Amino acid sequence: MAYHHGDLAVALVDAGLELSREGGLDALTIREVTRRVGVSPNAAYRHYPNLAALREAVSDAILARLAGAMTSGEAGDGAARLRTVGLMYIDFALAEPGWFAVAFFGSRPITPEAAAQAPAFRALAAALDAMVEEGALAPSARADAAWSCWATVHGFAELALHGPLAAVPAEEQRRLAAAAVDAVIAGVRA
Amino acid sequence: MAYHHGDLAVALVDAGLELSREGGLDALTIREVTRRVGVSPNAAYRHYPNLAALREAVSDAILARLAGAMTSGEAGDGAARLRTVGLMYIDFALAEPGWFAVAFFGSRPITPEAAAQAPAFRALAAALDAMVEEGALAPSARADAAWSCWATVHGFAELALHGPLAAVPAEEQRRLAAAAVDAVIAGVRA
């Protein structure tokens, strides 16, 4: 076992992914992550200035996976793609609640411009652009539509994870999710 | 100064309301709340079994205030009332972000039945029922509509507080909130 680890920065993020996948945000601590990697707690501080920074790095890794899951559906017209993107977002949140919590509650307020660069948002934007081209969405309504759609799917995920929908069975959750997504899409094109 | 406080249980909740109003969930700790009241940390354990229980009590107090803010608007037809209720929810979240965080992220998954009893939910339900009576909403769509609406306003609040909309100016936030609320309402009646 060498004194130097080799690539501790990414090893810490990998351990953080494992831990937060099961235990959510609270399980993602400096001491537990370094313990998992087999290194002293303060070794983390050579790569991240504090816990928040480590969590941000883990959050970025999670957002990349979310984007991978969301960009897989690219068939049909704009509205169909928008529906798929929205449901994928909710599916990811319900399938990986720990990761979802780290990605969105890891205390990292990003700017709208930075959000627009994120692949997950790009998929949403592409579907909306397609709708505009097809004449299914007024160009003047496009900008607002993105936030309305994001708000609905994000809020639904929250209700299903930490809110009153946590107790309903999974298939009912999916049905309600589809209803919510269909509602915003219908409302946005009106 | 008497040895016994008199009504420590409510005093702890009041202190918790003060603390969380400014510092959010993280500021709501056993040690700080008891310090604020002027009592030893372990005195709290005579009234609440642990920190989570104290946070739930504070959460309940906050939800009561949210309900008070939401039930104030009762004019117009069902759709107008629904719009008002939704915007009030978002206004509350933006005006009191610390309280909003405690109320909804204090780790207390409530059942759908319990949620239906909450006054805040009653206001939403009443507006939807009015729409059904007016023929503006199909009775079969009523149940799903409640969750779609809640998801949208809750998600928007989240985006505006901890997400990419945190950086946009307040009046733009309000405009986007109105657009999102109008979108779900339009989608729900379609």
Added chain:
DNA sequence: CCTAAATGTTCACGGCGTCTACATCTGCTA
């Protein structure tokens, strides 16, 4: 080869939740 930078460790501090044992007060009952 030798030195400077990068990387990892050790020790320490204060804050946190919470357990156990103890102190004090209050109300009921004999």
Added chain:
DNA sequence: TAGCAGATGTAGACGCCGTGAACATTTAGG
């Protein structure tokens, strides 16, 4: 009215946590 039992508050301790300062080891470059 005296005293006892339960309710309520305190003291001290333990093991977590993040993180700062000082020190050790390894690696890279002249």
